[in-house]
Amino acid sequence: MxxxxxxxxxxxxxxxxxxxxxxxxxxxxxxxTFEKDSYVHPINDISSTPKRKKKKGNTLFKVIAIAIIAGLLGGGIGSGSVYYLLKNNIIQSSNKEVAxxxxxxxxxxxxxxxxxxxxxxxxxxxxxxxxxxxxxxxxxxxxxxxxxxxxxxxxxxxxxxxxxxxxxxxxxxxxxxxxxxxxxxxxxxxxxxxxxxxxxxxxxxxxxxxxxxxxxxxxxxxxxxxxxxxxxxxxxxxxxxxxxxxxxxxxxxxxxxxxxxxxxxxxxxxxxxxxxxxxxxxxxxxxxxxxxxxxxxxxxxxxxxxxxxxxxxxxxxxKPILNLGVSIREISSDLSKQYNMEEGLYIVQVTEFSPAEKAGLQAGDVIVKFDGQRIKTFDELKAIRDTKNEGDVVSVEVVRNGENKTFNVQLEAKE
Incomplete structure (x- = not known):
């Protein structure tokens, strides 16, 4: 503030x-007009493989046979590995916490x-x-x-x-x-x-x-x-x-x-x-x-x-706004030293017929305690007041002409 x-x-x-x-x-x-780019590029077809040079005679048949056997074994091992990995991943995923x-x-x-x-x-x-x-x-x-x-x-x-x-x-x-x-x-x-x-x-x-x-x-x-x-x-x-x-x-x-x-x-x-x-x-x-x-x-x-x-x-x-009926200025530590005043809330004005006026508060008073608690800021006063209900009576301690005085203020609902 x-x-x-x-x-x-x-x-x-x-x-x-x-x-x-x-x-x-x-x-x-x-x-x-909001535009959303939802287009996903298709994955490129990379299925083609380099061609091998052809060999003549028995060598060609041996290569073909080896390739077929390797393919069958590789397929079996590969599919088994993929299944194993997927199975583990599914189990792990099921144990993850949802965000x-x-x-x-x-x-x-x-x-x-x-x-x-x-x-x-x-x-x-x-x-x-x-x-x-x-x-x-x-x-x-x-x-x-x-x-x-x-x-x-x-x-x-x-x-x-x-x-x-x-x-x-x-x-x-x-x-x-x-x-x-x-x-x-x-x-x-x-x-x-x-x-x-x-x-x-x-x-x-x-x-x-x-x-x-x-x-x-x-x-x-x-x-x-x-x-x-x-x-x-x-x-x-x-x-x-x-x-x-x-x-x-x-x-x-x-x-x-x-x-x-x-x-x-x-x-x-x-x-x-x-x-x-x-x-x-x-x-x-x-x-x-x-x-x-x-x-x-x-x-x-x-x-x-x-x-x-x-x-x-x-x-x-x-809950309804509770009416106190004062306008205040915060007295910080610097202002306190400068004007030889107590740190607290200086009352600038008291509203006519308000709970503050009825209780006896006056312009020039410095509020130092509200409901028994030491306060120095506007937010501290609001925080305490917001816990109260209509009709509650709170003690307000002020410094007036160098003396501490306490007044009981009955809070009213603001119309």
Missing amino acids: NEDNIYDVDKYEEVSEEKENEIKEDFIDEDK QNPQTFSTDSEALTASEAFEKVAPAVVIVSVSGVIDYSGIVPQETEGIGSGFIINEEGYILTNYHVIEGAKEVTVTLSDGNDVKAKVVNYDENQDVAMLKISDDSVKVPGVVELGDSDALKPGEQVIAIGTPLSKEFNQTVTSGIVSAVNRTVETSSGVQLNLIQTDAAINPGNSGGPLVNTKGEVVGINNMKIASDSVEGIGFSIPINEIKDRIESLS
Whole structure:
């Protein structure tokens, strides 16, 4: 984290940075024709052998006889050797472990065809339609409507998608794979990581499918993948594109300056695909599609958030955002020495009527402990808060005018 930045604790975002329309969603996208060279050259015919010079008389008959005998013996020995080798190879092969992710959709017994992988995942893929208002840091708020993609992760109707798909949303409608439109609510999100959790509002709705989450750490460059989503408009829902993993662990900086660890793929990802699943050869979701390079001269470079980056956070993302009501600045060791302040989180602003104000926290306080644990960074505070539930009371120790004071803050769900 940059020590000069101010963070809104309740929005997971830097409030001193100017926002963009979307995190690289409005990239230039072009219709592409992907060509795959699958032609295999035939093996050259090398069966012809050099001719021998003919010899006269008995010598010729002796040579022919020897050749016939040698051929018969050689054939018997050769066939026996081949059988022995093949037998051993079959036995050894049967004892080999199957790779975690087969490298093709069709030739490995563990792998699915692209069509089978699609049929396994597609029932859980949804269209996310939003309407709302986005305020771009002082600029006149703009009404917005848009669509994206998402996928259902459990029978309770929780849906993973990108944050930029639902940014500023006042209303969210989800179109299920069976064609039904249902209302959904934004449960939680992390703007910096560009991930959001939705939930179908009507608990009586039976979900048409649930995805299986895979292991994105097992992905290898060259492994085949498919992307499923709704590019451009609802008329193109349930679109599937295929490609390979071009690279893993790509560090990409978003327009807001946040660096993400992403999967690079050449599977076509277009506006509206955002939030949809990237699927491996076993029909498992290994990534959340979220952006592509914007350039007339670049093709086949798209990115997905590795699912392993999200797995450990599913529980916390499935709970409402808990409102604390402060904006803070990190006081590093250097700033601590420079201004003779305690290392911790300097409160820049306290929101009116927030839990922080009700508890007695003030601008100028430096938070040094949260729930009894020593903290010095924004991420440390978030990590502790994400383990809490609505209504929980946490102790917040601050330094105020050189004295340590402790306040009890009751956390509220953010509306």
